[in-house]
Amino acid sequence: MMRLISRWQNSAGERVRIALNLKGIAYRYVPASSLEPGEYRRLNPQGLLPALDIGGHIVPQSSAILAYIEETYPDPSLLPDDPALRAEARGFAAHIASEMHALTVQRVRQFLRDELGGGEAEVKRWLQHWLGLGFAALEETLAQRRSPSPFCFGERPGLADLHLIPQMSNARRLGHDLLAYPLLLAVEQRCVTLDAFRSARPEAQPDFPKTDSPA
Incomplete structure (x- = not known):
């Protein structure tokens, strides 16, 4: 299964989450904060979020990730027919x-x-x-x-x-x-x-900061 390494407040990562959801592609969301110090920079020398891990192949930049998704999973397309x-x-x-x-x-x-x-x-x-x-x-x-x-x-x-x-x-x-x-x-x-947009929102991600409930 593909891993999407991102952060809750990362709109480029949100784009990718929406695309994966629209196409119904299974993936594992990995908060960058859950990695060991320095590990993300080692995986992605650019150091920017997000990155898609495809069986050990690390694809940086949301535009490149979206192109890969569209080429590999063409249906339904993210683009018009014309x-x-x-x-x-x-x-x-x-x-x-x-x-x-x-x-x-x-x-x-x-x-x-x-x-x-x-x-x-x-x-x-x-x-x-x-x-x-x-x-x-x-x-x-x-x-x-x-x-x-x-x-x-x-x-x-x-x-x-x-x-x-x-x-x-x-x-x-x-x-x-x-x-x-x-x-x-x-x-x-x-x-x-x-649902494809709602589940991609920052507050729907596991690393979204949780506030303490009032007593």
């Missing part, structure tokens, strides 16, 4: 992974604050700027679709949707107002009711 729509879905997903998430990850924010001396207000302004540009572009992309659909690019959720939903959660956590993006919100409302 080649042009498939390309649009890939572009939508890439915009989130490369242009948005990459700029808002914790290590980037910490470097801005701690190494470059940016105060909390400056870092927040930086985040809001890039999140605003990114979500506005995604909203307009959906607005320009030739055939509107319940999910980003079709009648069922796929690659674009599994990138979008974790990024919207990240945006809320970072204080970004999403009310200006009604098309994105409509897609989110449909996705979050599905």
